[in-house]
Amino acid sequence: MNVNGRIWLFGDDVNTDLIIPGRYLDNYDPSHLAAHAMEGANKEFASKVSPGDIVIAGRNFGCGSSREQAVTALKQSGVSAVIARSFARIFYRNAINLGLYVLECDDADSVFSDGETAMLDIDAHTMCSDDGSRRVNLTEIPNHAKKIIDSGGLIPHLKSQIGKRDH
Amino acid sequence: MTGRTIAEKIIGKSAGYPEAREGQILEASPDLVMSHENTFLVNKSFSELGKERPWDPEKIVIVLDHRTPANTTQTATVHSKIRGIVKDFGISKFFDAGEGICHQLLVEKRLARPGQLILGTDSHTITAGAIGAFATGIGATEMAGVWATGRVWLKVPRSIMINMFGTMPKGVFAKDISLYLAGIMGPSGAEYKCMEFTGELIPSMSISGRMVLCNMCMEMGAEGAVMPCDDVTRAWYQGHTDSEFATFSSDENARYDNWIDIEVDGLTPMVSGPHKVEAVKSVEKMEGIVIDQAFIGTCTNGRLEDLEAAAMILKGQKVSPNCRLIVAPASRDILTEAADRGYVQSILKAGGTILPPGCGPCLGSHGGVLGPKEVCISSGNRNFPGRMGSDIAEIYLASPATVAASAIVGRITDPRNVML
Numbered sequence: 018m019n020v021n022g023r024i025w026l027f028g029d030d031v032n033t034d035l036i037i038p039g040r041y042l043d044n045y046d047p048s049h050l051a052a053h054a055m056e057g058a059n060k061e062f063a064s065k066v067s068p069g070d071i072v073i074a075g076r077n078f079g080c081g082s083s084r085e086q087a088v089t090a091l092k093q094s095g096v097s098a099v100i101a102r103s104f105a106r107i108f109y110r111n112a113i114n115l116g117l118y119v120l121e122c123d124d125a126d127s128v129f130s131d132g133e134t135a136m137l138d139i140d141a142h143t144m145c146s147d148d149g150s151r152r153v154n155l156t157e158i159p160n161h162a163k164k165i166i167d168s169g170g171l172i173p174h175l176k177s178q179i180g181k182r183d184h
Numbered sequence: 185m186t187g188r189t190i191a192e193k194i195i196g197k198s199a200g201y202p203e204a205r206e207g208q209i210l211e212a213s214p215d216l217v218m219s220h221e222n223t224f225l226v227n228k229s230f231s232e233l234g235k236e237r238p239w240d241p242e243k244i245v246i247v248l249d250h251r252t253p254a255n256t257t258q259t260a261t262v263h264s265k266i267r268g269i270v271k272d273f274g275i276s277k278f279f280d281a282g283e284g285i286c287h288q289l290l291v292e293k294r295l296a297r298p299g300q301l302i303l304g305t306d307s308h309t310i311t312a313g314a315i316g317a318f319a320t321g322i323g324a325t326e327m328a329g330v331w332a333t334g335r336v337w338l339k340v341p342r343s344i345m346i347n348m349f350g351t352m353p354k355g356v357f358a359k360d361i362s363l364y365l366a367g368i369m370g371p372s373g374a375e376y377k378c379m380e381f382t383g384e385l386i387p388s389m390s391i392s393g394r395m396v397l398c399n400m401c402m403e404m405g406a407e408g409a410v411m412p413c414d415d416v417t418r419a420w421y422q423g424h425t426d427s428e429f430a431t432f433s434s435d436e437n438a439r440y441d442n443w444i445d446i447e448v449d450g451l452t453p454m455v456s457g458p459h460k461v462e463a464v465k466s467v468e469k470m471e472g473i474v475i476d477q478a479f480i481g482t483c484t485n486g487r488l489e490d491l492e493a494a495a496m497i498l499k500g501q502k503v504s505p506n507c508r509l510i511v512a513p514a515s516r517d518i519l520t521e522a523a524d525r526g527y528v529q530s531i532l533k534a535g536g537t538i539l540p541p542g543c544g545p546c547l548g549s550h551g552g553v554l555g556p557k558e559v560c561i562s563s564g565n566r567n568f569p570g571r572m573g574s575d576i577a578e579i580y581l582a583s584p585a586t587v588a589a590s591a592i593v594g595r596i597t598d599p600r601n602v603m604l
């Protein structure tokens with residue numbers, strides 16, 4: 018899969034309260050969540066993000082609570098992938114289970130700048146600046162996780178498996 | 185051969201693969217699974233799978249605690265849907281609004297047992313490691329998968345050993361040790377790892393204190409946190425269960441990524457904040473910061489010992505007129521006992537407000553929500569911007585004793601100066 022999108026750059030330890038504050042969680046509607054996505058970290062994000070955009074961050078992205086609405090808010094905003102130096106464990110699992118690409122990379126946050134557009138090739142796990150001058154390699158998504166994301170998340174994935182088992 | 189850690193042993197047992205080693209990805213069967221208000225989301229995904237009932241309703245615990253009693257019509261609707269789900273699936277381990285916080289109830293009601301693999305749709309599920317279980321958080325969709333299949337994939341974590349020894353000084357509590365530890369570890373120092381506790385301090389530490397330490401490991405990024413199972417643990421279950429439970433302990437030659445020694449003798453009360461848990465300093469360095477609100481509660485520090493420590497300080501005193509004191513006990517049983525022992529009276533007479541048992545202010549859902557630029561000192565576990573309301577409010581974390589002392593003065597205060 019290839020996507021061309023604007024880069025939204027964030028630092029280390031972006032926690033789930035910054036991604037989607039707890040006060041918005043009494044409404045489960047994904048578009049309500051998307052309307053407040055990243056509100057704690059960048060107030061412009063929710064209104065300006067467009068489909069295909071790429072989030073790049075430092076270490077420990079998604080730390081804090083287990084709320085999977087953090088993933089829903091980003092996915093519903095149209096974010097195609099989150100690339101970070103590392104992910105907090107529960108956020109990482111939630112992203113896989115909800116079908117959002119999460120890729121580790123040690124230098125994307127120093128190579129790319131906020132606001133520029135870049136080309137992400139998920140199958141080749143690389144990302145390249147628009148003029149082709151800068152390129153980073155991303156860590157491959159483990160096989161079992163990629164299968165789940167490619168099916169669109171855990172539920173579609175299990176459905177296809179349950180289907181197989183029953184026949 | 186290298187020995188095995190508790191994490192390796194418990195996950196291995198639950199995966200039917202006793203030889204399990206760190207780094208392996210295994211499919212395990214949890215012994216107990218817990219959800220709160222996000223049961224609504226779990227069920228939404230579960231219903232898409234076309235299964236009539238979860239794999240084992242007896243293993244499911246559901247607690248309404250995050251927005252209780254309901255704060256909005258929307259929440260009330262979610263609560264009644266969850267009550268319907270509970271009925272339809274015949275889930276007997278259900279705790280309705282007002283019973284308490286899920287992590288407290290798992291241990292208090294003896295639902296969590298040593299040696300179990302426990303999953304919860306809440307990051308602080310890790311708290312149940314206090315009784316020698318391996319407990320960890322997952323998301324709602326993943327829980328739907330567990331409801332459907334009874335299984336989950338887990339990567340067996342590497343472990344870090346925390347060795348605590350010495351004598352606790354006056355005015356210093358488990359919370360202060362955990363804040364000190366958070367300062368050393370940072371927010372991702374235990375990423376994907378299990379934090380295991382050992383040392384001569386543990387036998388003198390209550391189940392409550394052990395829960396504080398395990399709970400706060402989440403703020404260091406840990407996948408699990410586990411205390412050894414000892415006489416204190418066995419006494420906890422004495423008379424509460426007739427079924428035997430398996431206990432696990434790490435082998436002496438087990439492998440640890442890191443070994444951290446904490447000698448508690450020199451510790452002081454600690455304060456963390458604002459905005460980052462790892463921004464920890466000794467209370468002396470924070471004294472004098474003016475506060476608008478003091479909050480005692482949460483799954484970290486809303487237990488009887490905590491209310492006792494606060495009541496001892498508040499008895500016969502008055503909360504500063506410039507500050508509000510809010511207390512939310514972690515469960516109904518704690519509140520009842522605190523009332524019987526006179527702690528509630530001391531808190532109320534000092535001018536504090538008692539909220540119903542539940543999470544409330546901790547996540548800014550309702551009751552004690554902070555306005556712009558307000559400053560709060562809390563006995564909870566998170567001080568991220570926006571956590572308790574306005575994202576330009578400031579939250580400091582401390583022990584219940586430090587919070588109570590600060591409430592009286594209206595400024596961050598060293599509890600050792602007001603303790604008798």
Ligand code: SF4
Nearest residue numbers: 308482483543546547
């Ligand atoms: S008390 Fe706070 S940290 Fe604990 S479960 Fe409730 S919201 Fe989460």
